[in-house]
Amino acid sequence: MNQNLKTPDFDVWPITHKIVQAEAKGASVRIGWDDGQVSDYHAFLLRENSPDEATIHPLSRESIISPLDLPDDLKCEDVTVDDQGALLVTWSHGGHVSRYNPGWLRAHGWFEAEQHSSPVVLWAAADLAEPPTFDGPAALKDDGVFLAWLEALQTYGVARLTNLPQEDGLLEHVVERIGPVRESNFGRSYTLEIKDDPDSNAFTSAPLLQHMDMPTRECPHGLQFLFCRKNTAQGGEGLYCDGYRIAEDMRTEEPEHFHSLTTDIWEHNNRAKTSSYRASGPVFETAPSGAVTGLRITSWLRAPLKAPLEVQDRAYRAVRAFTARAQDDRYLMRITYRPGDLLAFDNRRALHGRAGYDAHGGERFIEGIYADRDDLYSKIRTLKRAQTLKTAPLETQL
Numbered sequence: 238m239n240q241n242l243k244t245p246d247f248d249v250w251p252i253t254h255k256i257v258q259a260e261a262k263g264a265s266v267r268i269g270w271d272d273g274q275v276s277d278y279h280a281f282l283l284r285e286n287s288p289d290e291a292t293i294h295p296l297s298r299e300s301i302i303s304p305l306d307l308p309d310d311l312k313c314e315d316v317t318v319d320d321q322g323a324l325l326v327t328w329s330h331g332g333h334v335s336r337y338n339p340g341w342l343r344a345h346g347w348f349e350a351e352q353h354s355s356p357v358v359l360w361a362a363a364d365l366a367e368p369p370t371f372d373g374p375a376a377l378k379d380d381g382v383f384l385a386w387l388e389a390l391q392t393y394g395v396a397r398l399t400n401l402p403q404e405d406g407l408l409e410h411v412v413e414r415i416g417p418v419r420e421s422n423f424g425r426s427y428t429l430e431i432k433d434d435p436d437s438n439a440f441t442s443a444p445l446l447q448h449m450d451m452p453t454r455e456c457p458h459g460l461q462f463l464f465c466r467k468n469t470a471q472g473g474e475g476l477y478c479d480g481y482r483i484a485e486d487m488r489t490e491e492p493e494h495f496h497s498l499t500t501d502i503w504e505h506n507n508r509a510k511t512s513s514y515r516a517s518g519p520v521f522e523t524a525p526s527g528a529v530t531g532l533r534i535t536s537w538l539r540a541p542l543k544a545p546l547e548v549q550d551r552a553y554r555a556v557r558a559f560t561a562r563a564q565d566d567r568y569l570m571r572i573t574y575r576p577g578d579l580l581a582f583d584n585r586r587a588l589h590g591r592a593g594y595d596a597h598g599g600e601r602f603i604e605g606i607y608a609d610r611d612d613l614y615s616k617i618r619t620l621k622r623a624q625t626l627k628t629a630p631l632e633t634q635l
């Protein structure tokens with residue numbers, strides 16, 4: 238059997254623990270580790286991830302078998318640990334033997350007591366007076382600084398680069414280093430400026446209530462980037478709040494409103510002469526675990542709620558309660574946009590707003606671009622993979 242594949246993917250799995258015991262248990266394998274932990278692997282899990290060319294395409298590293306290619310009564314006949322610490326499994330059908338990297342096995346084992354930590358840190362005004370901030374030119378030169386900026390964005394939902402040069406196309410260049418730009422009906426990018434015939438309140442000098450962009454889309458744009466090129470106008474500060482923090486506070490302090498915000502379905506629709514976007518969902522999108530995973534709320538894009546009167550009553554009251562918190566100083570971070578600042582934020586988490594400004598009292602030139610959260614998370618993983626490849630001792634890369 239060809240053994241040229243180490244793992245069924247392109248990741249690096251440093252070997253942090255050794256296998257001290259391996260036991261074939263029919264349709265599963267039990268592994269005992271050198272720190273006393275134990276993990277169980279079903280035969281189907283192991284077999285479909287067998288890193289051999291009959292199972293995983295050697296170039297794409299994607300599976301080339303169907304679950305139904307495996308016999309229903311598949312068993313692990315025998316398991317051993319070779320002299321490099323890898324697990325060898327002999328299968329009941331066809332004499333197939335699979336070899337598994339112990340780093341990969343450890344990373345994919347289920348450990349009852351394992352802490353499943355989230356990178357997300359919730360914040361209110363007292364916790365975070367300013368966005369985590371990094372030197373822009375350093376981030377452009379050094380992947381480590383760039384990664385730190387991206388991780389801060391993932392953690393806090395808002396992160397800033399400063400001191401960037403005034404170059405046309407720079408914003409797009411920075412965003413494309415993360416992933417593809419996500420276009421919208423406002424174009425590939427947009428400029429926050431006053432328009433004679435505005436197709437959004439954003440293109441006026443009026444104050445803007447805390448909101449997100451694109452709640453009118455089935456999957457709203459995940460990331461927004463604002464690059465300040467000029468700002469001599471009076472006012473116009475950015476007003477940001479952590480929607481996840483507000484949601485968690487409401488979960489414990491206003492459970493009835495929280496219930497409405499997670500279950501009552503609102504439609505948002507844009508008001509434009511040449512487009513008509515509509516999408517529906519609760520204000521707080523939640524995962525099956527109950528964790529809040531995204532928001533959908535913008536006052537000026539909210540459609541009338543078509544529902545029984547008692548639902549209208551509870552849902553509008555819940556939105557009022559959320560809005561009161563989103564405008565409250567205890568949740569608000571105030572940001573002055575300075576030339577050379579590039580502010581990135583999670584559009585589905587960190588609501589943004591704006592103080593009004595004097596349209597005739599100075600110049601204001603801010604460019605904006607959208608992207609998506611998937612690309613941020615992918616970039617973080619691949620930059621970390623590259624770091625691990627550089628730093629993991631060779632003997633731990635089986």
Ligand SMILES: [Fe+2]
Pocket residue numbers: 439448449450589
């Ligand atoms: Fe906006």
